[in-house]
Amino acid sequence: MKEIRFEHVYKSYGKTEVVTDLNLTIQKGERLILLGPSGCGKSTTLRMIAGLEDVSSGAIYMDQQKVNHLPSGKRNVAMVFQNYALYPHMNVIDNITYGLRVQKVPADEIKRRTEAALDMLQLKEYKDRLPKDLSGGQRQRVALARAVVKQGDYFLLDEPLSNLDAQLRVSARKELVKIHEMYKQTLVYVTHDQVEAMTVADRIALMYKGKLQMVDTPDNVYHRPANIFTATFIGSPPMNVFNVDVQPDSIRFTSQTLKLSPEWSQHIQQTGEKDLAFGIRPEHIDLSKIPTPNSLKGHIKFVENHGNHYGVYMDIEGNEWIAMSESKRWLPHETVYIKPRADKIHMFNQQTTDSIGYPKSLNNGE
């Protein structure tokens, strides 16, 4: 139940740098999700907390104590691995209690914790089975139970749900949140699945190519992305982002222009930024078959059925835009007029790819 702090942490294997200048504070008791695509350094970051990887330079503090050279076993960390790492030769109860017995926890205490965990995770009837006789979901719960009974200060999870099928994943992540609400350890959870991240996290730390991109609440990561990577990584289908020319009260795409709201024009003027990229999420675009004021003209390339809505892919002056619509009346090859909602747009610096922020009046937009 203690804080974890990274200060200028670097990690490299030989010449390849996998984590670059990581500065991050994980608050005590929070659920922090390390999110990012394959190879972004998120698992390495987690493993450095566990002490399973050395830190190349910089420092990690746990509970205000520098832990760079503290062995894994002394960090009071419980961890759930992607492959669950259950001991194949021990039954469920032995898997759960083995660590405690080695640590010489009193027998009645082991019993109390174990029974609570078995109850909570509905594993009672399986306690004498070997891992090979359990389903994937049951194995995952055993791994969870083993981590829970340890009652460590830190709870680390490395893609704990990625080997489960989609339905189980939903119930398993609810269970996970429930467990954490009970024990309130400092929880760090690695995943590449943004839905998991959005639903589980108190805060999301998004990583890309070894660099931390943004750390904030799920809402802010979604609605106030700090840079173009964050904006396009989170959300499916991804945000439309195109470079634009800034004019006094409008922005120009290749040839068409879009008038900005007074708030946005004022905000852009205040920041003094010139080369901007414009972003809008697919669900924040209104479509029309007839010309409407302040819209861009293009044609529909194809339409994807997503069940509860349709993804409409359009060609607008050679750029591919995606919009979401609940209506099925959009047909390929037809002309379409699109209108991004004025209060939902995003603006980024073309060079740095960082967000230029949002007009004050919109700041608490969500």
Add this chain to the structure above:
Amino acid sequence: MKTNRSVSIPWHMIFIGIIIILTFPIIFAVGISFKPLEDAYNNALNFIPTQPTLENYETFFNSLNVVKIVSNTFIIATTVTLFKVFTSFLAAYAFVFFDFKGKNMLYFLLISTIFIPFSVTMIPNYLMISDLGLADSVWGVILPQLADAVGILLLRQSMKTIPISLIEVARLDNLGHPRIMKNIVLPLVKPAVTSTGIWFFILSWNEYVWPVLILKTVDHYTLPLALQMYISSEGGTNFTVAMAVAVITMIIPLTLYLLFQKYIIGTFASSGIK
């Protein structure tokens, strides 16, 4: 895909023929060992004992201290096996679960010992064992054989299949290496340890070249050395006794093999695949 019978039947015949060539001498020896010398000599093709007798075995037991010889063989094979498995286990564990300077070089060095011919090391080893006063003793046979590169190779192969995360979970629980070895790695590589051990036992039981250099007194002999005494290039006047000794020599390895056949074949099949 189906194979044409006209192709498969001749090949099956070839396999059966090879198996007969390979196993017939064993059956033959067992049969002859229960025959009187005269019968065996006059009916050389008939290996079924028509008048079974134990006289060949009796001759052997009466002429040599068989209990001593068998126990010498047993002591050597057991000690050598236990040590080889132990040292190989430790070394394999180091090679699989640690990352240290010179790891590849050391591994290559150890494995290269497989390719050093016996003749290159025999004189110095013989001198060393003599200087240690261990000549003509079972300990002189045992001492140079307490480690084995093949064991390291086989156990390393097997340990490499253990997911590293199992070891990491244990590390997070503050388990030391001795505990990890004993409670996690050993149970998981038990089949490989068992078959490697059995293999070492069989090899040592059959060992001839090194003991024949070291052991001089008949009472210190192992079974293969005792058996050798019954060979003469003329075919021998007492070859039925020789067959009885041969049967005694091979009975332990054969029993072990028949009991643990699956393990042994599985482990050895993998030894060639690096």
Add this chain to the structure above:
Amino acid sequence: MQAAKPAKIKFTADHWKAYGLLIPSLIIFILFMFWPFMYTIYLSFFDWNMVKPTKEFVGLQNYKEVLTDPTTYKVFGNTLLYIGLLLIINLIIPYILAFVLDIVLKRFNHLYKGAIFLPSVISLVVGSILFTWLLNPVSGPAAIILGWFGIDMPIWSKLDGWVIVVLSLITSWKVFGYNFIVLYASVNGISREVIEAARLDGVPLWKIFFHLVLPMSSATGIYVFIITIVQGLQYVFTPIKVITQGGPNYASSNAIYHAYHEAFVLYRTGHSAALSILTMAIFILLLILEFKFVERGIHYEN
């Protein structure tokens, strides 16, 4: 998921402990393998008889004597013949049989493997004694059967050439099964899809063997090749020692037995050491050549 990344550092900070775990094996290897190797090199420059308190430094004299002795050439010729026979019987034949059993026959493979491996667990002294009787040229079963066809069994233990053939066969009786199961496992490890795709394309079996199976199992093939030469020659030592003692007139001796003979029968340690070092040098050369020659193939496996 970052599974592909090599888990390079497994335990933090305590890598030095690995050396401790290696020490028992290293001590034995250094004491009884590496040091003796060096000492044998040293001995090859001295004239000594293992008993005399002093060794006389003679430089390359031992090598000169060994290399001018016709017996050496006879013994090395024998060694080549042994190698050739052992490779045919214990590499080529089991390779083909492993292919046939795995790809063509498929059935009874457990039974066949089990039976073929059986002699590998039996002492070569036992093998030597069994075959001395079975192949006894006067009264043994083989001689009697040949007699029915009017063929005289050669008195192989007294004949140049024949004696090597028979001793190689006896040794192969033990080695064959081990080599067979190792090769079988390697052939068996080749992806079935590759073989089946080739068969669907109507590729004949012999082409499947040479074009697919051989290159895809070549790492194991090389391993068996080396082991057959290096260990095969040492295995042959036993029947030589037990049956012929190298005779008649060195006709069955090989490089390893001859080194033994020089050291422990004639007490010429210098000659023996020089012979061993020459043998080792030839082995190493052979191994290097073989690695160079087939290196291309190694990458296919696994």
